[in-house]
Amino acid sequence: AQSVTQPDIHITVSEGASLELRCNYSYGATPYLFWYVQSPGQGLQLLLKYFSGDTLVQGIKGFEAEFKRSQSSFNLRKPSVHWSDAAEYFCAVEGGGSTLGRLYFGRGTQLTVWP
Amino acid sequence: SAVISQKPSRDICQRGTSLTIQCQVDSQVTMMFWYRQQPGQSLTLIATANQGSEATYESGFVIDKFPISRPNLTFSTLTVSNMSPEDSSIYLCSVTTGSGETQYFGPGTRLLVL
Numbered sequence: 001a002q003s004v005t006q007p008d009i010h011i012t013v014s015e016g017a018s019l020e021l022r023c024n025y026s027y028g029a030t031p032y033l034f035w036y037v038q039s040p041g042q043g044l045q046l047l048l049k050y051f052s053g054d055t056l057v058q059g060i061k062g063f064e065a066e067f068k069r070s071q072s073s074f075n076l077r078k079p080s081v082h083w084s085d086a087a088e089y090f091c092a093v094e095g096g097g098s099t100l101g102r103l104y105f106g107r108g109t110q111l112t113v114w115p
Numbered sequence: 116s117a118v119i120s121q122k123p124s125r126d127i128c129q130r131g132t133s134l135t136i137q138c139q140v141d142s143q144v145t146m147m148f149w150y151r152q153q154p155g156q157s158l159t160l161i162a163t164a165n166q167g168s169e170a171t172y173e174s175g176f177v178i179d180k181f182p183i184s185r186p187n188l189t190f191s192t193l194t195v196s197n198m199s200p201e202d203s204s205i206y207l208c209s210v211t212t213g214s215g216e217t218q219y220f221g222p223g224t225r226l227l228v229l
Binding site: 032034036042043044045046049051090094101102103104105106107108 | 119145146148150156157158159160163173207209211216217218219220221222223
């Protein structure tokens with residue numbers, strides 16, 4: 001069965017610093033991978049996704065993520081964090097095929113940005 | 116993408132009552148889903164809402180507790196029945212469009228059961 005691990009529950013960075021949020025997945029084949037962001041009191045917004053092809057994917061708000069098959073990882077990065085990036089970030093995996101549409105989420109990483 | 120709205124946006128309910136949550140999409144979508152996000156937790160898939168047939172429930176969720184309807188390609192409802200304080204959560208509707216790989220989420224319904 002698919003599973004997603006986000007090892008960092010809470011990360012604090014200073015505004016302008018770089019950011020990397022970790023995500024590891026467990027799945028037998030290459031899954032579809034997603035990063036979502038949830039701001040306080042809001043729903044989930046899709047940041048970026050990986051299906052196939054170039055393993056470095058660009059998303060909205062200056063975020064990027066790199067798929068590394070050998071490490072079963074899909075880490076999210078941003079070179080310079082803004083105060084408005086403070087939110088909860090969820091990594092998710094979808095298996096495709098018969099499980100198309102079923103998203104399995106990590107427990108989330110809460111990002112705090114210091115001014 | 117798709118524009119998704121949910122009603123109500125939040126509610127406070129008494130235990131033993133039921134609440135029906137509506138999910139409306141601005142365009143026809145391929146698939147619709149319902150998720151639960153318990154306080155401080157991640158999202159868990161409750162069920163896939165199938166148009167014109169019974170929903171497909173994930174392990175741990177049953178139709179008697181969470182009846183779901185999907186009468187057409189743009190609308191679905193989730194009912195939380197016989198509520199208890201443990202049902203206090205955010206309930207989110209999501210949809211896929213086109214070939215179905217990407218999922219978009221509604222704003223959620225914040226439910227507090229007293």
